[in-house]
Amino acid sequence: MxxxxxxxxxxxxxxxxxxxxxxxxxxxxxxxxxxxxxxxxxxxxxxxxxxxxxxxxxxxxxxxxxxxxxxxxxxxxxxxxxxxxxxxxxxxxxxxxxxxxxxxxxxxxxxxxxxxxxxxxxxxxxxxxxxxxxxxxxxxxxxxxxxxxxxxxxxxxxxxxxxxxxxxxxxxxxxxxxxxxxxxxxxxxxxxxxxxxxxxxxxxxxxxxxxxxxxxxxxxxxxTAPTGSTVVYTPTPDRVRGTLDGRVASIDGERVIVRGSDPAEVNALLVGAGIPVTGLALDRPTLEEVVLAAAGTSPDRVEARP
Amino acid sequence: MIVVELRKMFRRPRTWATIAVLNALPILVAVLLLLTDLAPRPGEGPPFLSAVLSNGALYPLAALAIVLPLFLPIAVAVVAGDSIAGEAQAGTLRYLLARPVGRTRLLVAKLVAVLAFVLVTVLIVALVGYVVGTTLFHAQPLGSTAVGGTSVSGTALTPQDIADRTMMAIGYVAVSMLGVAAFALFFSTLTDSPLGATMGALAVLVASSLLFTLDAASPIAPYLPTRYWLAFVDLFRDPIQWRDLTRGLALQGVYVGVLLAAAWANFTTKDVTS
Missing domain, CATH: 3.40.50.300 (P-loop containing nucleotide triphosphate hydrolases)
Known part of the structure; x- marks a missing residue:
């Protein structure tokens, strides 16, 4: 190179x-x-x-x-x-x-x-x-x-x-x-x-x-590397919180962020509890989120380089 | 690069339209002269016009004298003013420089193209003038030993004499126009607007012509760019009066040298943001 x-x-x-x-x-x-x-x-x-x-x-x-x-x-x-x-x-x-x-x-x-x-x-x-x-x-x-x-x-x-x-x-x-x-x-x-x-x-x-x-x-x-969380889509987000208490980071409509970098494990737990899962993915920041976080914030954040 | 610039210039319809328009006025004047037979009296109107009725071979000079005060400078200022600023406005300048074309090379190529335009234009005006003059008016064929015409001083000139001196006059007019081109080219490196560069050069010429008529400006009169433009008439005195001609050439030389140096200094250190 x-x-x-x-x-x-x-x-x-x-x-x-x-x-x-x-x-x-x-x-x-x-x-x-x-x-x-x-x-x-x-x-x-x-x-x-x-x-x-x-x-x-x-x-x-x-x-x-x-x-x-x-x-x-x-x-x-x-x-x-x-x-x-x-x-x-x-x-x-x-x-x-x-x-x-x-x-x-x-x-x-x-x-x-x-x-x-x-x-x-x-x-x-x-x-x-x-x-x-x-x-x-x-x-x-x-x-x-x-x-x-x-x-x-x-x-x-x-x-x-x-x-x-x-x-x-x-x-x-x-x-x-x-x-x-x-x-x-x-x-x-x-x-x-x-x-x-x-x-x-x-x-x-x-x-x-x-x-x-x-x-x-x-x-x-x-x-855009995985953040270590899993994104779960489900019609019943509140039941996810009940099942995986303490691991739910945020709920946004049907989109639930669950801490844990193994979607299969999260899926097994939810399905085991009878919660319908319509979508499952590793949580990655989008480029947009990365750029917005880097640009246009306070000067010290701006200076920091990963 | 020079070939590229020449190709660009002479493949452009505008170039030929300009030359055609430039020739329209002398042709119109010739037709009017022929129809009315009313030549201006000697010493009045554009130089040589009084003489063309007796010898059409002088018409190239009359044609040059007709377009010299205004039309020819405008045409040259338009073309030279467009040279760098036109590329900047079209956005093609950045692609040329990133190609890369050295900035000095580009400037030299533009200068050569403008020079070619000046020469071609002056030659075509003279040529069309000759064709019009010899077809519409009575003319002595070139090369005969007969008396071709009379000099401005009243003595006889052979056709050979007239031909030689006409060529010198064409050269002199071309050098005068080079001064205009240098002003326009310099302004063209200052701005991204070709119109601005052209107008700048014309403003200089108008100011110069105006100051020339002002008695109070007589101390600076010898240094005005338009001061010796019509000195080519002196080529047709007998003997030729070289004083104003050489001064005119030297003056244009100084203007061209200084302005081109300024254009070069500016263009080679300039940020191209167009």
Whole structure:
């Protein structure tokens, strides 16, 4: 495992506002990293600093093992990016747009350009789009085209800011499959999003940004690890309290939290007492609960890292 | 990168629409002249217009003189003002820089594209002027040894002379427009609004033209960017009066140098947040 993105004490100050306040990102090769945060929490500024668009006030950034923004010329051709929505030349076709973008910088031989453009368009499901100018594209098609631009040079690292923005449910599912497929073939994905569900379904590692600070950074599996309790669904919650007195942590409608990390044992006790059980599961915190607990609480809670 | 920028510029319908509109006014003037036969008296109206009725080969110069005060600067300011700010507004700037395209390289490519636009535009205006002038008016064919026309000073010039001096005039006008382009390009790195950059450059030109007519501003008059624009007329005096021409070239050179350095310094250290 090697660090793909690593920042130390990254700060961006706009006048009196600290948009990004000393964050230490750590993304390893092979991660699908979910970068979460409310709008205005500094996600986009961080992404722009990673890509050398915004210059940090202080702190260091290593991208694929080299120092940014100094090594941008060598590093950025190995990175594909979608930053704050797609942007294209409206009067040109999607194919022409990709071709111009590819020709604009290094790391894309003109010999293979046509083939790579076609492949990228196929990958995002725009293979048959033809010569239509981009201004006639739907929002979802533009988003796909932006993604195709990011995939053009088969990057080792994909930095994606809200990649499913504007896509319909089928499109979102397609993009998710595409990202997982790319990840299987060795691409590291850095996904910035405020959609918790999207991150929960895709990511192996999560960082949470709150008012410019990284309040949480860990494996998703660790964050949503079982709490040691069991969730029981039953139409008669009061009888559960009677049977398992002292082990019931809370009752919320038909949902009862019972201390004990073995659902089978809990089930046996309840069924033995003749209590109908309609559902049974290990209690895990949802990502939403984890994020809400980490972000937007008192400053000392915010500082604490698991 | 330069090829990419040129492709972008000349594949854009707006570029050709601008050039077409630029040519419309000289053509309209030529048609009106032909229909009415009312040329302005020598020394009045746009330079050279009085002479074209006798020699249509001078019409390229008249055409340049017609578009030079306003139309040509506007066109150049629009294109140069759009160069960086237009990409910023469309959002494509961030993708170009993340591609990555070095900021200095991008600026140089934009500059070359604007330069190409200036040259192509000036050449097309001159060419269309020549075609219009020689078809609508009486003209001496190029290369003949006959007297081609009279200089502004009243002496005779051969057609070869006229052709040479016309080429020099085209070059001089192009350099003057480069000054406009430098202002617009500099403003284009300051703002994310192409309109703002264009208007900024035009404001400078309007201010300069206005100050030029003001006696109280005479101490700074030699340093105004528009001061020597019409000096290309001096190429058609006999002998050529180089004084204003060389000053004009030097002045534009200084403006272009300083403004491009400022544009570079600003753009290479700027946070791209568009």
């Amino acid at each position: 090697s660090a793909v993105i690593s920042t130390r004490g990254l700060v961006k100050q706009y006048g009196r506002l600290r948009a990004v306040d000393g964050i230490d990102l750590d993304v390893q090769a092979g991660d699908v990293y979910g970068f979460l945060g409310a709008n205005g929490s500094g996600k986009t500024t961080t992404v722009r600093m990673l890509l050398g668009l915004v210059l940090p006030t202080s702190g260091e950034i290593d991208l694929l093992g080299e120092r940014m923004p100094r090594a941008g010329r060598r590093v950025l051709p190995r990175v594909g990016a979608l930053i704050e929505g797609p942007a294209h030349y409206g009067h040109l076709s999607g194919r022409e747009n990709l071709s111009l973008l590819d020709a604009a910088g290094r790391g894309g031989s003109w010999r293979t350009r046509r083939r790579r453009v076609d492949e990228a368009l196929d990958q995002v499901g725009l293979g048959g789009v033809g010569r239509r100018p981009v201004k006639a594209y739907s929002l979802g098609m533009r988003q796909r085209l932006g993604l195709a631009g990011a995939l053009l040079r088969r990057p080792e690292l994909l930095v994606l800011d809200e990649p499913t923005n504007g896509l319909d449910p089928q499109g979102i599912s397609e993009v998710r499959e595409l990202l997982l497929e790319l990840h299987r073939t060795g691409t590291t994905v850095f996904l910035s999003s405020h959609l918790l569900a999207e991150v929960e379904q895709l990511c192996s590692r999560v960082g949470v940004l709150d008012r410019g600070r990284l309040v949480l950074q860990d494996e998703l599996a660790t964050l």
